[in-house]
Amino acid sequence: METLDDHEWDDALEACYARVLRALIGACGSRERAEDGLQDALVAAWKPGVRERVQRPDAWLYRVALRAIRRARWRRRFEVKLTEDVRDEAEPSLDRVSALELLRKLTPRQREFVLARYFLDLSYREIAELWAVSISGATSTVAQAIARLRRDLEKEDDGWIRKSI
Amino acid sequence: MDSEKHLGLELALENRLRADLDALTVRPYAYYREAAMQRLAAKPGAIGRVFSVARVGAAIVVAVLFALAAAFALLNLRGPSPAASPTPIPASTTPPASSSPTPTSSPAPLINVAPTNDASVPVNSTRSYTATISNLSGCVDLAVVDANTYPGDGTFRSAGNGIAELSSDAAFRSVNGIPVGATGGTGYFSCIAIPSDGRITFTIDSGTANAFVRPVVFFDVSDNNRFDLDANNRPTDKPFGVGGATLFN
Numbered sequence: 001m002e003t004l005d006d007h008e009w010d011d012a013l014e015a016c017y018a019r020v021l022r023a024l025i026g027a028c029g030s031r032e033r034a035e036d037g038l039q040d041a042l043v044a045a046w047k048p049g050v051r052e053r054v055q056r057p058d059a060w061l062y063r064v065a066l067r068a069i070r071r072a073r074w075r076r077r078f079e080v081k082l083t084e085d086v087r088d089e090a091e092p093s094l095d096r097v098s099a100l101e102l103l104r105k106l107t108p109r110q111r112e113f114v115l116a117r118y119f120l121d122l123s124y125r126e127i128a129e130l131w132a133v134s135i136s137g138a139t140s141t142v143a144q145a146i147a148r149l150r151r152d153l154e155k156e157d158d159g160w161i162r163k164s165i
Numbered sequence: 166m167d168s169e170k171h172l173g174l175e176l177a178l179e180n181r182l183r184a185d186l187d188a189l190t191v192r193p194y195a196y197y198r199e200a201a202m203q204r205l206a207a208k209p210g211a212i213g214r215v216f217s218v219a220r221v222g223a224a225i226v227v228a229v230l231f232a233l234a235a236a237f238a239l240l241n242l243r244g245p246s247p248a249a250s251p252t253p254i255p256a257s258t259t260p261p262a263s264s265s266p267t268p269t270s271s272p273a274p275l276i277n278v279a280p281t282n283d284a285s286v287p288v289n290s291t292r293s294y295t296a297t298i299s300n301l302s303g304c305v306d307l308a309v310v311d312a313n314t315y316p317g318d319g320t321f322r323s324a325g326n327g328i329a330e331l332s333s334d335a336a337f338r339s340v341n342g343i344p345v346g347a348t349g350g351t352g353y354f355s356c357i358a359i360p361s362d363g364r365i366t367f368t369i370d371s372g373t374a375n376a377f378v379r380p381v382v383f384f385d386v387s388d389n390n391r392f393d394l395d396a397n398n399r400p401t402d403k404p405f406g407v408g409g410a411t412l413f414n
Contacts, residue, residue: 014194021197022186031189035197042201099185102178118179119186150174 009051013042016058023062023115026103028069040068059122063130066112105152110145117142274301276382276406283312283410288376291338291368294408296382298363301404304356306385308392309335309369312377312410320398329392329400334376335413338368355390371413380408 004012017038024034041064044050045057054060103111113131116122122130127138277297286292298305311332314322324330336352337345341360345351357365369380383392383405393401 010198013198017194017197018191021191022189025189026182026186035192039197039200039204042197043204046201046205099181102181114178115182118175119182146174146178149178 003052009045012057013045013061016061017042019120020058020061020065023119024065024069026100026115026119027066027108027111029100029104033069033072034065036072037065037069040072041065044068056122056126058120059116059126059130062116062120102149105149106145110141110148113138113141114145272300274384274404275299276301276305276384276404278380278382278406278408281407281409283412285412285414288374288413289370289372290413291370292411293366293368294380296365296367296406296408298359298365298382301359301363301384303384304358305365305382306390306392306402307337307340307354307357307365307367308381308383309337309352309378310381310392312379312412315379315407321392321394321400323394323398327394327396327401329381329394329398331392332376332378334373335369335371335378335411337380338370340367341365353390355385369411371411374414376413377410378413379410382406382408 020041021034021038024037025031028034028037038061041061044064045054045061103114106114113127116127116130117124124135124138124142127133128135131138133141275298279295279297284292296305296307308329309332310321310329311334314330314332321329331352333352337354339345340354340357345354359365365382367380369378371378381392383400383402385391386402387393391402392405395401
């Protein structure tokens with residue numbers, strides 16, 4: 001990938017930010033944390049020397065934002081404990097999204113990989129490179145997630161999935 | 166088929182993710198870009214970064230100092246490590262009560278080795294001894310000396326440097342009933358734990374005709390795996406006990 005100038009880089013980020021943000025919402029289950037993570041990733045994206053080594057801006061943004069979300073979760077662990085009884089009004093749109101219900105059944109790592117694979121269309125090779133795992137590790141994590149979903153869905157007799165298979 | 170089901174589920178999942186997540190509304194890119202730029206502008210400058218680095222460095226130094234202090238305290242609690250043993254200790258012996266054994270203060274510690282009479286046994290046969298240890302905790306060393314080097318006046322022959330001359334003509338064949346040194350045995354045992362009844366049994370043998378030896382059981386005061394003598398060739402590793410001489414013929 002040839003080096004992009006500021007304008008081209010901005011265009012590339014704009015083209016993918018919405019999809020990345022939706023994937024982040026799916027991964028962390030919170031719009032607020034997903035937006036925070038995306039902003040951190042955008043800050044990182046504008047640092048010198050970044051764009052030269054980024055092959056896929058969407059994949060890179062997703063990975064960097066997830067790291068930022070994880071760090072923020074660690075920083076806010078006490079705050080979460082203190083405020084967890086004070087229920088904020090949940091994002092109404094999220095509650096209606098059945099895909100998020102599905103994703104909640106998975107481990108964080110499985111969620112991240114499933115979204116990368118099936119929503120951002122990353123190949124297993126790209127996932128392996130971004131998360132510094134082996135290709136077989138990425139494959140098996142996704143396969144385990146699928147198997148887990150299937151087990152849960154078969155128990156729940158979910159209509160849409162039965163129609164699909 | 167399972168694989169078809171698997172693929173079907175993958176496709177269904179992909180469709181569901183796209184349908185549901187794509188339905189989420191997002192703010193315009195300019196909003197996030199502006200927020201990112203503000204954060205970028207609010208980042209600490211060169212001086213701030215230096216302070217950050219200094220803070221992290223100070224934290225690391227403090228952590229290292231704590232680790233060193235903890236390691237030092239731990240080492241002090243454990244005491245000095247014992248000297249390497251020249252010979253293995255039988256696996257089933259009880260570990261010593263302390264790594265740096267010390268005789269109890271009173272009454273006087275004592276080691277007796279029986280039998281004390283001289284005897285002859287055929288070459289490659291064994292002779293059994295029992296060391297009875299009292300008022301002593303920790304462990305003792307076992308050695309074999311040439312019987313002629315112990316005239317019975319309390320002195321041993323020195324090998325120089327204040328160390329008693331040991332014999333290699335005979336070897337220990339078992340300690341506390343456990344066979345040792347299946348091929349040739351060994352003439353020295355370091356730090357055999359003193360059992361609660363204070364009795365250590367052992368056997369010696371020799372493949373050398375006319376080997377004339379005595380076993381010595383002693384408390385290795387300096388923990389150097391040597392039977393130390395003073396200027397008059399009297400043991401400084403006390404207490405010690407000497408068994409009766411055995412002639413292999």
